[in-house]
Amino acid sequence: MVLVVRGELRLTAGKTAVQVAHAAVMLVEAGRKRNADALAAWFAQGQRKIAVVVPTIDDLERVQRLARAKGLMTEVVEDAGLTEVPPGTKTVLGIGPARAEEIDAITGNLPLL
């Protein structure tokens, strides 16, 4: 599972952590419904998560398109906007769960958060 944070928003560490956690939970729920085998394998391997960053929303959406084109599950967190950003702002893209190699092919060149 890779969590791709939208850097241009310059969220605080706390806000970022919560948005990343939203994405992880959304992917677990999606996996339970649509890809239970991949989810079980991911849990069995220690529920690995990696947080990376892209500069802009355009980059985030490009990475999402690439991931979907490879058949990977994606979820995008839209913030309720009570604090740091306007309602509906896309903050984090989550990809997976899937084998690390599959996701790394798309996100392996992105800098760690």
Add this chain to the structure above:
Amino acid sequence: MVLVVRGELRLTAGKTAVQVAHAAVMLVEAGRKRNADALAAWFAQGQRKIAVVVPTIDDLERVQRLARAKGLMTEVVEDAGLTEVPPGTKTVLGIGPARAEEIDAITGNLPLL
């Protein structure tokens, strides 16, 4: 759901986000097994998460004792230790899911991450 980060470890933003996400997923899985009603209510209300910080492991364990004494579910993330901390280091305490008032009674005075 409240995620209590151990400040003294001075983890990077990325590491912190991943540890908080681990705690959130662990609580969702625990809730599914042990408190499905609370979990469903939490999802229905937008899966609210708050990240706060305590200084030390003693503080983290004290908050955990208080939460458990109130009957709240808790999970503690122990890091695999591949990067920033030794293996088995306790990084984040997760509490919930439960009604916000119940958790706030214990963590409401802690600073936001």
